[in-house]
Amino acid sequence: MKAVVFDVETSGLSPQQGHRIIELGAVKVEQGRIVDEFCTLVNGGAAIDPRAQAVHGISSAMLRGQPRPEDVIPRFRDFIGRYSLVAHNAVFDTRFLRAEFALQGFALPNAVECTLLLSRRKLRLPDHRLETVYQYFFGELPPDAQPHRALDDARLAAQIWLKLKKV
Template sequence: MSGSASEKESRLDSIVFDIETTGLSPNQGHRIIELGAVRLSAGQVVDEFHSLIDAGVAIDPRAQAVHGISRAMLRGQPQPEQVIPGFRSFIGTVRLVAHNAPFDTRFLRAEFAQFGHGLPNCIECTLKLSRRILVLPNYRLDTVYRHLGGKVDGAMQRHRALDDAKMAAFVWLKLQENELD
């Protein structure tokens, strides 16, 4: 695919986000307990959003085993009504990008709906895009990130929303080089 400079610039002006949740389905009462996002402008990170969220619900032990977030860590953290409106303002109508976007956007739509809002943003998925462009043994975020030259340092926390959003942003930018150049 070949893209114009303005198309490429538009695709590089995005918000890449990640969530951590209490389980696998908002339809089963699971909620977002961590939101992380980076705003990209002309391919550079220009702003960040991050918050733990005390949604007041139990965390499925399988989910906790993945992200390591416990109920104790959430005590005293802001509740959804203190975080979701701010995140909605942060993203505006800008293109959203996530790794496994259907999962993340399903939860985001459910949270937004609780406050009477929709999610009109264009959504892109780095998982789907990486499967189309790359041949890898698996398409987990860390696998794609490393394949594209991303460096994991000791300070990075996998399966934590902000660090995963930063990794997904790196992947998004690298995949855009392949798609639009």
């Protein structure tokens, strides 16, 4: 099993309204193990909606001096190669990723799998938020995990994905 499990944090809820990816995190999974990681803040120049900032805690000040999308997206494209992509709530994350790829003149032909949909199909839980599904399989979140930060969420989603493949 090979895949890149990714997560994005964004300046708002809709790329069609000018919201952008402000953090991109991903882990490359091969034979059931994380073998590589990618993580960066992204300064796309978009104002951060206060509701989005309340979720992920990323401020405009944190984005000052960070790489621009035109630098990040080609690097991420190289990182994912032809691997299948996996995300929790993939519709949301993939919509933003496709929008950022398009702004840089790239397509995103990779297959995409959603751990949210998989968990809804396979598990009876009160909700299927990333933290809930992780806790179902593993108990408490790792003590150093920062929910709603891209790399930590990608790591959690990767572990969930590996478990869901066995259920």
